[in-house]
Amino acid sequence: MTTTPETPSSHVGAAIRRLRDLHGWTAQQLADRCAEVGAKEITAAVVANIETGRRTKEGRRRRDVTIDEWMALALALDVPPLALLMPADGPVAVTPEVAMDQMRLATWTSGLTPNEGLPSVFFSRQARALREYYSAQAAIEAAKSADVAANQASGTAAETVATTRRDEKLQELARALDPLLRAGTVPASLPQEWLTVMTIQGWLDAGLIPVKEELKGGEQEHQEEAER
Structure with a gap:
């Protein structure tokens, strides 16, 4: 089976599950918290789909994370949005052709350094x-x-x-x-x-x-x- 690169949505899904467990919350409790911050559309089923990605037999995600969901879930979980993108280890595949380690991803998304080379x-x-x-x-x-x-x-x-x-x-x-x-x-x-x-x-x-x-x-x- 071909190895599927870990996309930002994959890392966000894994981070949501990890942080939810650290809070001691069920998917429903996270959904309730999302509703409290105004994101009622993020139900327990949506949380489960984001965490698992509803993957195909080949391991590809059927369910990616939207920008709106990413921000709302970071708010509900009480973490910086960027923390949801950070993998526990290894690089993040920003695209199938470009992967970044944690330091590079953090400084690039924060506007401190460009993706590579000198800033334009x-x-x-x-x-x-x-x-x-x-x-x-x-x-x-x-x-x-x-x-x-x-x-x-x-x-x-x-x-x-x-x-x-x-x-x-x-x-x-x-x-x-x-x-x-x-x-x-x-x-x-x-x-x-x-x-x-x-x-x-x-x-x-x-x-x-x-x-x-x-x-x-x-x-x-x-x-x-x-x-x-």
Whole structure:
């Protein structure tokens, strides 16, 4: 019998079964979880078909995984979508002619490196937005840690150091956010008060369309407090 290359759908199916077992769920329980996140069409029968692939006698899958199912199942299983593509071992056959190991697959799908060789201008341009999201999220996490430290600091000297550190992280965050805000994207995990502070301090352009109206109220309150 001819050996069938393991396709992305095969790896996703195997990963779903493995992760479902780690949760201690039956196919029905996973289907119930899918329904809770809004994917009611993923029934227990669908879960079973995805996991097994309803293979032919030759071992080929009759049932591949759709993008919609892949995303919904990752959400239901509480894992990054990319984790469902990762095999327990061995490469992934992206196509019958192209296989990638785990590192190559992870960096390619994340936009960190091209499929092979040096990045083309086209690849770099398309991957730039992904890298900007990663940079912004890292800056948000650093600012959150600095904010917690500033709020917990005790004593004048410690408070001064912690507050300065927080301001430095907010300035770094403003630089990371600038390209996203100019593209009309405001990260959902970003506290509104941070946007207000960064704008008032001049670290962010107050004229950026996505935040301009929201920041007016904060700027007005700041001015009123200064006048009192």
